[in-house]
Amino acid sequence: MRRDYTERGALLETDLAADWRTQFEAWFTDAAGFGLAEPNAMIVSTATPEGRPSARTVLLKEYDERGFVFFTNYHSRKGGELAANPYASLVFPWFPMQRQVLVTGAVERVSRAETEAYFPLRPRGSQLGAWASPQSSVVPDRAAVDDAYAAAEQRFAGEPVPPPEHWGGFRVVPETVEFWQGRSSRLHDRLRFRRTEKELWVVERLAP
Template sequence: MKIADYRREYTQSGLYRADLDTNPFQQFDRWFTQAIKSDYPDANAMTLATVSATGKPTQRTVLLKGYDSKGFVFFTNYDSGKGHDIAENDQVSLLFSWLQVERQIEISGTAVKLSSADSAEYFHSRPESSQLGAWASHQSQSIESREDLLKQLNEVTERFSGDTIPLPEHWGGYLVVPNTVEFWQGREGRLHDRFEYTLSDKEWHMKRLQP
């Protein structure tokens, strides 16, 4: 089968203005809650797109760890590739791609560092192995072998043995404060439903987009 011939129709549902909340955060909560209740695998996984100061775009998958009327939260190593990109250009995009239910949500906005206190609160809620991993891995840096990585892990495990593992200075959270949010629902014949919320003068305005 040719890849160009690989396709399927999206026929599960439709999306109308009357279906949508006037507030994009409330609408996100509605869809996200439905995804969680339907046992959608990794419903909180989202693609994070960043652009460096030189204009190089990069994407990777991160996990949503919180959201409210201020924005959407994820955690990472500030010395990673994404951390360097955000330090140079704080404009980012998030994409939730729930194709099993024929839905996508795209969020664009500004990434702002969380406070050390907020980052520490989440850090200490993680499993100890994840806390140690944040210390052991110099994220995005090259390494000769997995054995060397495990050696680094053993070193920090011994270092913090019996003690509370502190929050690394290079690790923490970001809040993505959105200025646009788009909800996409697949439809038959590729005539998909798309609604975009745009923030203007502190108010959200919604419009239907052509597919």
């Protein structure tokens, strides 16, 4: 039976797994089972060298004890901002479940081998789109995008589509991972895993 998350529950220290990855896996499994359309959708926030914030929604594609991975055009706005200021925050907004997961940490590029292993798993149209779109650049009109896509179709007709050199993955290496559980009167439960300078993890409760 699916749990009714509209009945706000609690998140106590005794509920947590021993590490953030195991706890995230449990909540991610819950989100997928709940029937959310895109349980792996997350808000990625970056900042310019001047400290101006920017945010967008992308899809989580991999996670393990090293961190959270998404893929993009390295020449995009977020790619440029991460090149200049390699830190980001993530928010998984599982609102119907009264849950959020918030992550902060440094960002690094994944290896080219990881990108090449993932790229063939994408739909062919998305593969071609990676070649066609100068992501975040100003274009004159929609026709310019459609023409570039048609050119990519023609270029790779009948052939596998390789990942462009300007396209690949980023890994957010967590320094904090907060599990947020909604409760009544806005007295929510917020439990945060935080990595210390000695590379140990501690659990902290934050005021709502």
